[in-house]
Amino acid sequence: MERFDVLVVGGGPGGYVAAIRAAQLGKKTALVEKYSTLGGTCLNVGCIPSKALLDSSEHYHQAQHQFAEHGIGVGELSLNFPQMIARKAAVVEQTTAGIDFLMKKNGITRLEGFGSFVDAHTVRVTPAEGAATDVAADHIIIATGSKPAALPFAQPDKDRIITSTEALSLKERPNSMLVIGGGVIGLELGSVYARLGTEVHVVEYLDAIIPTMDRGLGKELMRSMKKLGVKFHLQYGVQSVTSNGDSVHVVAKDKKGADVEWTVDYCLVAVGRRPYTDGLNLEAAGLSTDERGRIPVDANLRTSIPHIYAIGDVVRGAMLAHKAEEEGVAAAETIAGEHPHIDYNLIPGVVYTWPEVAGVGATEEQLKADGVPYRAGSFPFKASGRARASMDTDGFIKVLAHAESDEILGVHMIGPRAADLIAEAVVAMEFRATAEDISRMSHAHPTFTEAIKEAALAATGDRALHV
Ligand code: FAD
Ligand code: NAD
Helix, strand or coil: CEEEEEEEECCCHHHHHHHHHHHHCCCCEEEEECCCCCCHHHHHHCHHHHHHHHHHHHHHHHHHHCHHHHCCCCCCCCCCHHHHHHHHHHHHHHHHHHHHHHHHHCCCEEEECEEEEEECCEEEEECCCCCCEEEEEEEEEECCCEEECCECCECCCCCCEECHHHHCCCCCCCCEEEEECCCHHHHHHHHHHHHCCCEEEEEECCCCCCCCCCHHHHHHHHHHHHHCCCEEEECCEEEEEEECCCCEEEEEECCCCCEEEEEECEEEECCCEEECCCCCCHHHHCCCCCCCCCCCCCCCCECCCCCEEECHHHCCCCCCHHHHHHHHHHHHHHHCCCCCCCCHHHCCEEECCCCEEEEEECCHHHHHHHCCCEEEEEEEHHHCHHHHHCCCCCCEEEEEEECCCCEEEEEEEEECCHHHHHHHHHHHHHCCCEHHHHHCCCCCCCCCCHHHHHHHHHHCCCCCCCC
């Protein structure tokens, strides 16, 4: 039986990054992945394909609604939806091929097949065809990720009642779509189709969209997405979802308890994801999952069996690719005897709608609940010259600073390129900067980043210059 220093199960952003870091640190490393392509949810059916469609649909939307104002005529605009999906598929193919290259470059043994524990040091790898092989390892990193969560009354049939995976590869542009869940997936994919002309309904159980982010962001995003034509139904409880093969019938109760019904082409179920450990045979390794299906780990990502680690969507914390990557690096470095540390408070969250939404650190709601004295400073993009030039005036940036020390405790933004702008806030907070530190740094003019400086000025005592 071949033996490795480190065996990683799962080739998503958590697993493949862990394998690269372990190999960099001189460990004989193998990576087990059941699919023929690496990259996991993120590269195959998540981050990358959704952003490809978000970019394509935004171009279409701009051509339809903004080009004329820029003085650009494009004749009769048309949509080649199969081409849009084909371009997305090509982006995915190039990106996953890049991971194959990285595995080879780092001398990582790639084992294609489904991994399941035989005992705490041995994993059986069963390929789709052919015989299974057992491999042994001194250290094992579980990175098996997550799958879409289902509702008992809305089981995806993957035809008309779909998850994000099918929504990324539809054959035709739907005329109508109902999305259950006003979270990240619902709003990103809802935006894609609304921009392409689909009538999109978002049904959310709670009284806010993106409810875990700073509350002001969801309100502003809802305003922008309503302009796109998206219809929001908050505090609605879906009762039943049935498909006849051509359309889907959805029944929900509104907040007063009255029945509301829709008949739509597709129903996208986007109510969260569940950790995936099916068939992994954790018991054989002496492991079990918690009440939410996650593998319990300590601060060093170690499970209850000291030489087995778990990372990414299959453990506690945000289900984000960059969080999985940080954990992959940390697990590999811990195995190699190093002492890495992850500050989970500084992992940014981003929603790639337009305007984009991003946040890091404490929300205003959390600071209030914890009784932390703070000052908030905001700056609206409509006061930004750069935003006016690009016609992206929706949104604002909010800086939350400690009322006494002025240390930045949270930064929350909705606006153009917020997904990239948030990096400045992460750097500032990583170095425990104050709002005044940011407000005294030169920010190039005209850029969207000036809005961060202005919000920091506002947080240090109403000193914003351009509002
Ligand atoms: P995964 O990426 O799920 O990878 C797990 C891998 O393990 C899979 O390839 C699976 O096949 C394999 N596997 C599982 N069990 C076994 C087994 N027993 N044997 C062998 N292989 C196995 N996050 C962001 O940060 N930014 C985004 O923009 C973003 N967009 C998203 C859009 C969508 C539509 C979705 C669904 C998710 C998105 N995410 C995004 C979340 C992101 O995809 C996940 O957080 C990330 O992929 C988690 O990485 P992971 O390595 O833990 O697991
Ligand atoms: P989510 O947790 O972001 O949102 C789910 C939403 O569904 C919540 O608002 C919740 O209140 C609502 N909901 C739950 N049950 C409901 C019901 N019965 N009826 C109506 N609404 C209901 O989950 P998601 O959007 O499915 O995304 C899954 C994960 O994937 C997220 O954790 C996210 O981190 C990750 N993801 C990240 C990105 C990104 O980083 N840009 C993009 C897509 C997905």
